[in-house]
Each structure stands twice: as structure tokens, then as C-alpha cells.
Amino acid sequence: MDVRARSHFLTDIIDADRAASRHGGLVRTRFPPEPNGYLHIGHSKAIALNFGLARQYQGACNLRMDDTNPVTEDVDYVQSIERDVAWLGGRWDGEVRFASDYFPEMYALAERLVREGKAYVDSQTVEEIRAGRGDFNRPGTDSPFRNRSVDENLDLLRRMRAGDFADGAHVLRARIDMAHPNVLMRDPLLYRIRHAHHHRSGDAWPIYPMYDYAHPLEDAIEGITHSICTLEFETNRELYDWVVDHTGPWDPRPRQYEFARLALGYTVMSKRKLLQLVKDGHVEGWDDPRMPTLAGIRRRGVPAEALLELAEMVGVAKHNSLVDIGKLEFCIRGDLERRCKRALAVLDPLPLTLTNWPDDLVDSLSIPWWPNDAAAGSREVPFRKQLLIERDDFAESPPDGWKRLAPGREVRLFGAYFVRCDGVERGAQGEVTGLRCTVDLHSRGGAAPDGRHPSATLHWVDARAAVPCEARLYDRLFSVEQPDAEGDFIRHLNPNSLTTATAHVEPALARAQPGDRYQFMRLGFFVADTVTSTPGAPVWNRTITLRDTWTRPADRATSQPARADRSKSGQVTAAADLEAAFAAAVDADGELRALAEGHGLSKAALGRLASDPERLQFLRDALQAGAPAELGLRWLQNEVAGALAGRPLRQLPIDPAGFAAFVRLVADGKLAHAAAKQVLGPWLARGGDAARVAAELGLFGVGASTIDVAVADVLAEMPNELSRLRAGETKLVGALLGAALRKVKGADAAQVRAALLRAVG
């Protein structure tokens, strides 16, 4: 797996953590599949991310089976997961880990939570628990068992562990808050009783931990620093943190981050749906080459590198997206293009007879495996009077733009001779059953002495020497881009996702080994199937067709993404009305109106700020302390309020008088607008005298001479821009101004602009 330098929000986080030397600068990630199904292409993104991050930061990545639910998990899946991760190049640190190996430690921590009063045994039924949880609109209600004594809880928990109770008799719950706005935090279940055989721990445990309890502990126990999961777990993070915080201290203390999972068009990704495809016989198994499972994709002939390339291409972000299947196809073709030898095979044969070729003569042509690199090896290909070409390559009445064979036309047979079609042979219904051609004997090897160029080069095989093999032609499994958008996804199955043909391959290919890949020229990339091939009789899976800009498959031209309507036209909003309402509110309040009119403030702006009484009072006090009114209002509302991020003003270490002094700095021109913005952050964090912060940051004292020097430097560095500006491209003022402003951080933009315009003339 390559180390890619690409950055995204996770590398930003890790960079920041390392800069702060959190966890001693170490990075440990993990890939934690549940062994209850096969890995699919969606997982390849997570694998590439977790293992890639570990490599990129010289850290480590664990492979961990999240096996906390014995009823769905199986050791077969464990093996397939290991194989698939390794195939993708994932090199996990140490042995494969199993959540089940941590059951003793998890249980000990559960007893600790009980002892500390943070967990209790609940003996309600499933229904009662569900009812007690409330819903989005109603808070939950406390369980009647919520206040059991520590001793009773401990006793019950130990008997649960000992196997004294039947499934469902009790559960262990965290004692958090049944009225919590996040439903997950309403006393979540930690353990349930499940008398089931575990594929690994056997019958040692009659109780099993729930995901929300187990997962953070698995991370903490393994020393994971960055626990990366998919977006749907965002809500779980609060509980993740609760568990970590109440079972620690942990060092490193793991943090959960969420990214958008990979969704691909023309396929389904959920384990449930994949299982259904297998169980109901819509495909031939988990490794059916049409399946998006890694096993299926691998058998289809797709190289792991193509999947990693795709992961790289789609990036890592935090919003749900549906990746165009064309991107995957691009990655596959790009990889195979570089990887595969070129061979000759005909899928839908049309016999062709060379009327001027001696009956028994066999020419043995040496054709390079790589047309662009003859030195990279070649093979012998027989050529005889009776040949086979692709039926598609002949048209009796060719359409406009037709370059291939037609009556009276000449084409080149790849690596062999030029042939001209003289006539056709017909069957009983008048259909074309064969072609009569003459060969130009001087064009051996594919070039004519007179230098003429046929309009097309066709693939072909020797009719007698060709080896018939089964070819399985795969296409997309579904006929719509979002099969699971609505209704039953099964009805969108593409009936033509698999068609079988007899390929007539050149003799050299009869010796292909399972897993060997070739490009069948002008047809696509094929791989000798690893399951059904037999010695001397390979079965060919078509991995993907070649890109075709001549005939356009109907599905490519017509299928418009049936994606969810992302309406971009929002309602015309009532922003103007709102402004008016704020202004009216100010007018209606005598005191506010006096304030506005007395200080010359915009009523709408004041009204908006006044909707927060604390801010209004702060503004009043600041005005009292001598703050310039207009500027004070703006800064308070636009910059300070933003920095609050929802916190109340009083939590900041600044007071109205200090704020007034700050605003005066700006009003007096001592601090330029941009400089003031730079001061704001540190000052709001620290409090005290804003002027001192500004001085420490060196934001005072950008004098006129400094500005002139900076402007001159910029003009010297950007001669192109300068001349374009002088030629009339006035928008380049911005670029030059920006460059100058970067040189004199904190200078007053208006001054710099003036200096610039002076200098430009």
C-alpha cells in the first residue's frame, strides 16, 4: 500500500495532535470489522484509510474482529476478512485481535461501574425498556430498578455472569440520564444475557457486552489513538466518550472520528442485502464476480491496486456522497492497461475464408505480447485460410463513419495481413454466415509495401487452431444507479449481469493459469477464473470492457442518476422581513430607540443583537466605557459572537471596558481591521489588555514606509500581474493587494491599497 501524501480533515487532526505531542506523537488506528459477513468494496476505503494513516505517520494499525455478538458471527468470516485485508495490502500490527479476548477486562470494568454507582441491573422486559426510553419528543422514564443498591446490583451482575439467569431476564445499564436529549444516553444497555456459543470464547460467557460499551474499551485497551468510523456513529460518540471517561484513566485516551463511507452507484453495500443476494440465489455465492465483495471483485479480476486508487481518488470527507461507478471503472482500466498482455480472441465468430490462400498453408506469425514494446516477449500465432473474426466487425451496409469490414473494403488483421471482402455467404434465411476475402500477401506483419493504411485493424483467430473456452461476460449487477433508493432492490437486478459465450482464443491462451489476466484485444480485460478453470481449459471472466467511444451502450447514454432530489432552490427567505422586524422592535421599545438614535446605530443591527439580553447589556456597558458605537456593535455581533460558539459572553475573560478599549484601537486606526481580527482570538482566550496582545503579536507600527517597501517588493515579484493590471485587468488589484497584505500582516488595508494604487500609477 502506498503512502499517499494527500491531506484531509483526519490528517489535519493528526497533524494538530502531533504538534501538541498528544500520545507522544504516536498514531495507532484500527480496522474493526464484525465477522458476520464478507468485506465489500466499501470496506476497502476504511482499510485504505486506517492502514494508510498508520503508514503515513509511521504508526501502527490493528486488525480487530469486533466479535461481541455470538449469534451472527462465524469463524469462516474471520478467515475471509483476514484474506481480504491482506489482499488489499493491509499489514496489521502483531496478531489479529479479537474483542472477545477482552471480555474479562470489560467485565471487571463493568463491576467497577456498578461499585461506583454508574451502572445498574435492570430487570424490565425488552418492551418495558423500549417504552421507558421515550422518543425524540418525550424524555424517558426511570426504570423501577434504577435505584437498586450497589450490593444488589453487584450480586445480580455476578449471577448474570455466572449464568444463573435466562436470556432477557436482566441487563446491565449505565446510569446516565433518562431525560438526555441524545436518546443513546438514556441509560444505555451495557450487557445482555445470551446463552450462545461464541466462535472463539466458546461457552465461557453467558453475557455479552453491547457495541457502545465494548468498542471504546477495545480501543482503549489496544492503545488506539484515533478511532475512525463512519458517519452514522456520530451520535454514538457522546457515549463512547462517557465509557472512556468512566473506565479510565486511559493513556493514550482514544478519540472517535467519523468519515463518510463509500457508496457506489449500481450496487448495494449493506451486509443484509448482500446476504440476501447470496441466500436467495441471485448470485452464485459471496465470491460471485458480480458481487461488490472483495472476494467477488478479486475473482472478477480486479487488482487490489485499482481499489486503493479509487479510495485515493474519492478522498475522505464528512458528507455523504454517491461515487460514480465510472470512477471505479476508470481505476480498473487504468491499472489493467499497464498490467495486461494483449491476446487475440473472438467472442461471436463470423467465418472468413481467404480465397487466394493455399488450402493447407499455415503461416506462423510472431506477435509481441505488448504491441508498444516488442522486446517484452512474443508468441507464435497460426494463420490459415479459414479464420474467425468478430461478427460486429462486419456490416453489409455500413453506417456513416464505419471503419471496419464491409463488402469491397479492406482492413488489417492485427499482426497479420490486409484482407479485402469480396463477398458474403448466406444461410437459408439470407443471413450472413461467412465472408469471402482476398489477402494481400505482401502485407505480412501488418504493413503494406505501398504504405497504404486500412481504416481499421481487427482481431481474429485461426478457425482450426482456436481453442473454445467458456467466457463469462459480466455487467453491472443492477440496472439503476441507486437500487436501494426505494422499494425492493431485487427488482432492479440487471437480468443481463451475466451472459455466457464461447470464446475462441488463440492457442497460446490454452495454457493460461488461473488468475492470469489478458486484454482480449478490442474486447476487454479477462482473467482466467480461479474457481472453475481446469488445466488446459481456462474459463474466462470478463473483468471489464474496453472504453468504447464508437458504440454507446444504452445504459451509459441514457441512465440518468436516479438519485435523491437535492433541491437547490431554497425558499425565498424572509431575511428582509426579519430585518424589518428587528428594526420595528427597536422602534417599539423607547429605550432601544433612544439608544439607536443617540448613537446613530442601524436599528436592524441593534435589534438583532438585542435579541440576546446579555449582549445588549454588554454593548451598553461598552458604550458607557467609551466604545465607538457603530464599530462596537459590528465587532460584538460579527466577530466576538462568532468566537463564542454558543457560550455565554460572561465565560470570556473580557469586560465591556476592555472591549471598548479594543474597539477604540480600531476606530483610531491604531489597529488595522485585519490586524484586529488577528488580535481577537488570543485576546478573547486570554483577556486583559488587547493593546498588549497586539503589541506582542507585533501588529502595531506598520508605518507608511514599511508599506511602500512591501508594495514595491510585490510589484517586483509579480511583473506579469503588474503589466496585466496596467493593461486594464483591474481585478488584479486584488491579487497584488493580497500579496502586499501578506507581507505586512496587520497593516491597514486601505493604506496598503492607496500605496499600491500610487505605485501602479
Next chain:
RNA sequence: UGGGGGAUCGUCUAAAGGCAGGACGGCAGACUCUGAAUCUGCCUAUCUAGGUUCGAAUCCUAGUCCCCCAGCCA
């Protein structure tokens, strides 16, 4: 409806407040012993409305739309 997230070309993604960039795709051309590959050029975007600023995708305000959460699954 409560909570948590998200919104940039058709698609996927970049842009410490400074020329909205790249890739896929599409279109056109060059080249070609694969109508492939390769090469060139072109196309298309900041959810809406206000505000702050010399300058806003980015900061502020209000809205709109989309996704996730009410399993003893993960």
C-alpha cells in the same frame, strides 16, 4: 417534533479572508497495427437571502434542503 452531522462543476474532492484548483465524465482535435491507450484544448460549481470587509466558498445573522439516531445489532 428533540439531538447529532452535512451542503463547492453532472460526479468525487481542493482552496489560514486574496485569480474557485484537480480528478472522473462530456465535447472537440492530434496520434495510432486495439474506434483502446496516450497527448492537446474546451465545458460546467461555491444551497438561499442579508450583513461585515478594499476583498467572502471561508466570518456573522436568518432561512432552505439532505443524512444519521428511539435494537437486549454493529
